[in-house]
Amino acid sequence: EADIYQTPRYLVIGTGKKITLECSQTMGHDKMYWYQQDPGMELHLIHYSYGVNSTEKGDLSSESTVSRIRTEHFPLTLESARPSHTSQYLCASSESVGAVDTEAFFGQGTRLTVV
Amino acid sequence: AQTVTQSQPEMSVQEAETVTLSCTYDTSESDYYLFWYKQPPSRQMILVIRQEAYKQQNATENRFSVNFQKAAKSFSLKISDSQLGDAAMYFCAYPSYSGAGSYQLTFGKGTKLSVIP
Numbered sequence: 337e338a339d340i341y342q343t344p345r346y347l348v349i350g351t352g353k354k355i356t357l358e359c360s361q362t363m364g365h366d367k368m369y370w371y372q373q374d375p376g377m378e379l380h381l382i383h384y385s386y387g388v389n390s391t392e393k394g395d396l397s398s399e400s401t402v403s404r405i406r407t408e409h410f411p412l413t414l415e416s417a418r419p420s421h422t423s424q425y426l427c428a429s430s431e432s433v434g435a436v437d438t439e440a441f442f443g444q445g446t447r448l449t450v451v
Numbered sequence: 452a453q454t455v456t457q458s459q460p461e462m463s464v465q466e467a468e469t470v471t472l473s474c475t476y477d478t479s480e481s482d483y484y485l486f487w488y489k490q491p492p493s494r495q496m497i498l499v500i501r502q503e504a505y506k507q508q509n510a511t512e513n514r515f516s517v518n519f520q521k522a523a524k525s526f527s528l529k530i531s532d533s534q535l536g537d538a539a540m541y542f543c544a545y546p547s548y549s550g551a552g553s554y555q556l557t558f559g560k561g562t563k564l565s566v567i568p
Contacts, residue, residue: 369555369556376540376561376563377560377561378542378558378559378560378561379542379558379561381555381556381557384555394555426496428496428556430546430556432554438484438501439484439486439498439501440486440498440544440556441498442488442495442496442497443495444494444495445495
């Protein structure tokens with residue numbers, strides 16, 4: 337069973353609110369990712385990190401920001417939520433063997449609805 | 452650009468029958484892993500099977516097996532004796548090179564598999 341946790345699982349929030357989606361893993365993985373996914377659709381990488389103090393933007397432009405102060409923690413923040421941010425957000429972590437990535441483990445996701 | 456292509460947006464299979472989901476990818480690397488992930492409706496994404504590119508033998512996990520054709524850059528997933536619980540979105544994934552010695556997982560667009568009782 338994967339040891340990666342996301343909270344909250346579901347969130348309904350009003351426009352303009354600031355929110356932080358939490359993601360924690362206990363596997364000691366250096367690499368962590370945030371994906372945005374509409375129901376039944378493809379995953380879009382919005383942020384990733386290769387270790388502490390390392391963050392990069394993914395392929396899909398996002399108004400969210402991330403931080404990586406501790407290996408196990410990779411929170412995602414939206415300063416001012418909008419209805420267009422309504423989606424599912426998936427956090428993942430992975431390990432590498434040398435330069436080769438082995439499997440990624442996913443959290444259960446946070447389904448965000450902005451009203 | 453390194454890409455992963457799943458050409459079948461939707462597939463259906465009769466319960467107890469066999470279905471094959473296709474995936475092709477583009478890479479210039481020689482040593483890498485390939486993955487198939489399963490995402491049931493409203494549930495967690497989980498790894499189904501993993502293939503190491505340097506291994507000639509196709510990976511197998513119970514009813515799931517792959518047909519890995521390295522030269523053709525093809526990585527299909529075969530599900531035998533399909534069960535109702537196999538209904539899900541299936542994603543093919545590959546760790547693509549993103550520069551400066553770093554890799555990131557790249558996913559295909561997914562194939563939605565329905566299992567007909």
